[in-house]
Amino acid sequence: MTFFSVLLALIVEQMRALSPNNPIMGLVRLNAEWAARGFDAGKPKHGLIAWLAVVLPWTLVTALVYYVLYHISFVLAFLWNVVVVYLTLGFRQFSHYFTDIHLALNNDDLPHAREVLQEWTGMDTVDMPASEIVRHTLIHAVVASHRHVFGVFFWFLVPIGPAGAVLYRIAEYLAREWSRPTGERSEPFSHVAQQLFFVIDWVPARLTSLGFAIVGNFEDAIYAWRNHANQWPDTNEGVLLAAGSGALGARLSGPLAEPSSLDELATPGEGGPYTVGDDCTPRTLQSAVGLVWRAVILWMILLLMVTIALWF
Numbered sequence: 001m002t003f004f005s006v007l008l009a010l011i012v013e014q015m016r017a018l019s020p021n022n023p024i025m026g027l028v029r030l031n032a033e034w035a036a037r038g039f040d041a042g043k044p045k046h047g048l049i050a051w052l053a054v055v056l057p058w059t060l061v062t063a064l065v066y067y068v069l070y071h072i073s074f075v076l077a078f079l080w081n082v083v084v085v086y087l088t089l090g091f092r093q094f095s096h097y098f099t100d101i102h103l104a105l106n107n108d109d110l111p112h113a114r115e116v117l118q119e120w121t122g123m124d125t126v127d128m129p130a131s132e133i134v135r136h137t138l139i140h141a142v143v144a145s146h147r148h149v150f151g152v153f154f155w156f157l158v159p160i161g162p163a164g165a166v167l168y169r170i171a172e173y174l175a176r177e178w179s180r181p182t183g184e185r186s187e188p189f190s191h192v193a194q195q196l197f198f199v200i201d202w203v204p205a206r207l208t209s210l211g212f213a214i215v216g217n218f219e220d221a222i223y224a225w226r227n228h229a230n231q232w233p234d235t236n237e238g239v240l241l242a243a244g245s246g247a248l249g250a251r252l253s254g255p256l257a258e259p260s261s262l263d264e265l266a267t268p269g270e271g272g273p274y275t276v277g278d279d280c281t282p283r284t285l286q287s288a289v290g291l292v293w294r295a296v297i298l299w300m301i302l303l304l305m306v307t308i309a310l311w312f
Contacts, residue, residue: 003303003307032174059163059167062163066084089148106282171201206239212240224242233255
């Protein structure tokens with residue numbers, strides 16, 4: 001049932017993408033704002049209480065509905081799985097930004113590409129060259145594809161099923177929303193949500209990175225994973241981006257990289273420069289699309305094999 005739930009949800013999501021401002025997400029947003037206003041007193045324990053006040057009710061209700069429907073009808077439980085996966089997936093919620101940037105760069109329309117990237121990420125893109133536009137687009141696309149697709153897959157496959165997908169999606173939202181630099185949240189309060197999501201995402205991030213390595217350039221992906229993951233403040237993101245960089249053969253240097261180690265390392269035994277990936281070009285964006293879809297197919301094949309094994 002799990003394989004067909006994911007497959008059907010993916011098909012429906014491709015046919016009709018769910019808006020980020022859908023009613024369910026609106027309720028989660030209101031719940032998160034209420035908890036933050038009510039519990040943020042500047043201490044980590046208040047952040048933990050607020051996080052539990054948002055995450056637990058949604059997760060428990062999802063599990064309870066599944067349990068009740070499963071005892072009523074297998075078909076109803078299956079449909080509930082499809083609905084939950086559809087609501088928690090977000091493939092198309094970020095892909096339109098990626099597509100618009102890709103088309104703009106192919107048409108040599110740098111101003112529009114900068115405008116779309118700024119709308120997507122909120123970063124300053126004034127006078128940003130094409131190579132940097134591609135690099136930042138790839139960075140955000142790799143992380144978004146994991147958090148909107150592969151992370152949801154993993155938590156849907158754990159024994160708690162649809163409740164796991166809801167847990168992951170809300171934890172990701174809280175870590176992101178409560179960390180926005182608006183001055184409305186205290187740092188200890190926001191840090192708790194980030195730490196909890198880091199723990200929840202630790203295993204999925206590494207499985208996604210392994211998937212990128214398998215369907216991409218395996219040797220470079222593993223090399224970059226081992227040697228360049230520390231270029232990003234968040235270790236989970238660092239693993240994803242390092243492996244994605246190597247798998248794509250694209251140089252996605254992180255903000256913590258040493259200037260002398262961004263592009264070159266000594267080749268053992270030769271002493272010459274060893275380049276990890278090439279400079280980012282618009283063509284790299286098309287390669288990234290292929291990498292993500294191959295990773296999706298890999299996950300689906302593995303899930304199908306597990307499903308068949310359970311049948312027998």
